[in-house]
Amino acid sequence: MIKDYFKVAIKNIFNRKLRSWLTMIGIFIGIAAVVALISLGSGMQKAITSQFGKIGANRISISPGGAIAGPLSENLGSGILYSSDVEAVRNVKGVEFATGPIAAYVELEFNKEIEYVALMAFDDDTKTLRYMEEMGLAEVEYGRQIKTGATREVILGNRIANDLFDKPIQVGNSIYVDNYKFNVVGIQKKSDSSMFDTVIRISKKTAEDLFERENPSNIFAKVDDNYEPTEVLGKLEKALRKEHNVDEGEEDFTIEIAADVIESFTRILTTVQILVISIAAISIVVGAVGITNTMYTAVLERTGEIGIMKAIGARNSDILTIFLIESGMLGLVGGLIGIFIGVGIGKAVEVIAKAAMNSNILQAHFPWYLILGSLLFSFLLGAIAGTMPAKQASKMNPIDALRYE
């Protein structure tokens, strides 16, 4: 019997005027926002933790200048980090390990072609190597890592090897870095961030000897598990202030701790989520009011029908059910359209993110429970929104309803 009532409700819905559909735009927007948000939200969370999670909560990064600088940025700011700083960092209690890679722009020659690329040089001991690997900055796909003590070995970023020159560079080839001949021993794995695919890597010792560079572009440190990272951070700050001879508040260096970065990103994400959810909630309320409104209109328009149905044996509960199903179906249709829009937005953001970041870490997920949950929610929402009008319909006096013109 409920099946038959669904049929009646669907018939009535198809007989609706366009205007009654317009009042449901709120449902479309609300459900679309929720679907897009949830589908992207988990992807975004994943992307952030995969980007920063590699660094780990107990890892500290020190960059020159007051501003945030990446490991490859040149010292444009006022500050410079010195190789003595690395020593100072190592001496701070609670620091398990510290390394200061050198960064530079160099000329790269291969097969008579010349390109300019970024160079990164860090200590060739296994501990540093493992640290860099864990950060996703030094994973080798072909060949091997630079041997400890080797001088003329180079590892190429994935895009340098494959895309930069007319002919792809292979392990075993020779290239010239600022006119010094190097042997390509490895090619890095494609990384999540394209920046590291356009870098070449040599040992720090070689960089110091050949290019007469010694000041690190950044210092990476790891806090001993037995110490509280933020406490060590404070001590580090003090040590470097002393080293650089600056007062508190005038630092020419920036210390970041991965935990902070993750936290601030998560905070931004949460803010965005709260904002979108608020918009969705408002839209859904507006949509629900819209359904209530069109159902009141429908009850009024169909007063005569209600009278007829009662005259031929419909009980109040039958009328109530019919109208509840109808408003539930309205919600459901609104939800369905909203889901389509939401999936569209989710997919669009995914595609845009892929193009912009040149990586597909931001994936929109549409799990079945999201779709099913949205549908169920919109049906219930519609039914709830239609409760008052449906009650009014069911309580109508059959004679008055029949006499209504």
Place this chain on the structure above:
Amino acid sequence: MTKEIIIELDNVWKTYKMGTVEVHALRGMSLKVKKGEFLAIMGPSGSGKSTAMNMIGCLDIPTKGEIKLLGRDISTLHESDLAQIRGKKIGFIFQKFNLLNTLTAKENIMLPMTFQGIPREEREKKSEELLGLVELKDRMDHRPNELSGGQQQRVAIARSLSNSPDVILADEPTGNLDSTTGERVLDFLKKLHKEKGTTIVMVTHDKKIAEQAERIEFLKDGSIVKNL
């Protein structure tokens, strides 16, 4: 052999309150209808004919007095019981046909059975059978607005029969039809009465129509009178 009384109104009053004004639609109406009878009720406009029909049909309850349907006092029944009686024991035919415009002829006939929880197959079978009876089988998938007035009223007759009611209540069934079409519709009612022995109470303005019933009662100012 005296036949069983199927409808009995005993000093029935119906008063509508319009603000402070009271309108007495029925003033002590008494009436007995025997099982299998074909009764016509005549009376001037506003005399309370429709009010009486609605009350017999359990669409409303009297202000005062007693109405017995199939030996049962209906004036004290609850909403869902009244709905049950309307669905099972009564078949309504209205002047304005009162079909649902969103449904086809066949679906309209099926609807009262739906409310009684009758399974789909049975509903389909019965409705097609009834469409055959009113000679509209070829129009079963048409909607009311695609049918003529006479055809619509025949669908309404078929619908009124769908739950095999004990009583058919027809409130001016020919009122919206021209005389030829009206005659045709009346023929179906007469056939029904003759072949199935259904009790029919019919309200009409038209003396020629009324005279085709077995008995005529006159209603004036809310009560039965000898003649007008």
